[in-house]
Amino acid sequence: MLPPGVSMLWEDDDPAAALRGRFGFTGLTAVTGWLTTLLRGSWDLGAGPCSRLVLSGDGAVAWVCSDGGEQLVVKWSRATDRFDRLDATTATLEHLTGAGVPVAAPRRARDGACRVRAAGPAGPLSTAVFPELAGDWLDVSDTAAVRDAGAWLARTHAALADLDDAVADRVPPRSDVPLPERVGTWLTDGDPGHVLDASRRVAGLLATAPGPPGAPQVVHGDFRAANVLTREHRVVGVLDLDDAHRAHPVEDLAQACTYLTTRFRDWRPTPPQVRREFLAGYCAVRPLDAAERHWLELLALWFGVCAVPGPGDAAGWAAAV
Structure with a gap:
């Protein structure tokens, strides 16, 4: 299990500095506020505080609990040159789910998209929401x-x-x-x-x-x-x-x-x-x-x-x- 709070997946950078430098967030409280607005506006989801956030390169993964009690994982990337690729690779997950492969299918946004391009504090982010898989x-x-x-x-x-x-x-x-x-x-x-x-x-x-x-x-x-x-x-x-x-x-x-x-x-x-x-x-x-x-x-x-x-x-x- 990854630790609570903000951590680095494999890099040796300071997590708080990386969160601020890469994405413009000053801490978990700021991340929670941004996620609350994003999930409510694009997915019609309410969620509690972000309990765990891991950073890796140009991406981040956050764990939140929806207001209905579902454990959710929110992923985002700042790599704008990969946004189209991420749209396509995320769409493959729905196909794999239909074929019985145990992947987490993306939660479709209100507009039907697998991923949503949202404004982050330091620039655009490609975002997606998934149910958490336990194991x-x-x-x-x-x-x-x-x-x-x-x-x-x-x-x-x-x-x-x-x-x-x-x-x-x-x-x-x-x-x-x-x-x-x-x-x-x-x-x-x-x-x-x-x-x-x-x-x-x-x-x-x-x-x-x-x-x-x-x-x-x-x-x-x-x-x-x-x-x-x-x-x-x-x-x-x-x-x-x-x-x-x-x-x-x-x-x-x-x-x-x-x-x-x-x-x-x-x-x-x-x-x-x-x-x-x-x-x-x-x-x-x-x-x-x-x-x-x-x-x-x-x-x-x-x-x-x-x-x-x-x-x-x-x-x-x-x-x-």
Whole structure:
């Protein structure tokens, strides 16, 4: 559970200074006043004081209780260049809810919008309201929960493959550069050389790779322990599709395998046994063909090499690859 009051999700900045500098709020009292006006005016909701607020980059998440007793989460972003993307990725949540994926569907505003662009003290903010999902962050020592997480990523991919084109086309691609070219360019121009043996293995796998692994589609984009809630060894919540983008599902799977263990300030590679259980859960729902298996090996290794910070590698990323 995140602490009461104002806190930083992963940065070391002073929370009060960040709240004032990024969003113009002088404290929780000011946030509560702004939220009261926003929720009443745009959502016809009354709410009590903001009890908990966490800041992360250009975004913030606030917890409030409605006057009807419902626990709500209000998210906002000041990143104006991402407002259109957030409109689209928030709309995907309603589709996922209809497909049975345990996400928090956005509460529609009075005008029917999933998100509302509101005036904040320091500039425009893109805002959305969700019901709070209760659960514990994924514990990767819980084998059953890890397998279930893999299964839910597969189900999420399957559901997103059926997303309406009008929504999917508004979600940006991860990159405009084709996947083989992207890996090849990194090998020649971007590899810092921290783990040369692993980089050579990436090059070998790329040289023998089949064509791209299927068609790109909308994918989660940040599936890891910090964004998966569990209860009694089962997934009860899939969080945070703000970074959803269009990519090959196997690329999203490889990223999840690499970063599954990570939570906020705890940034460690995924142990091999955890990765095997996660993949077993995924493949039980969505089996991989030969091309996808090849690309999964290649991409998981590539993501792992990219995660190596250099000589100060206390978490052991280099050893993991």
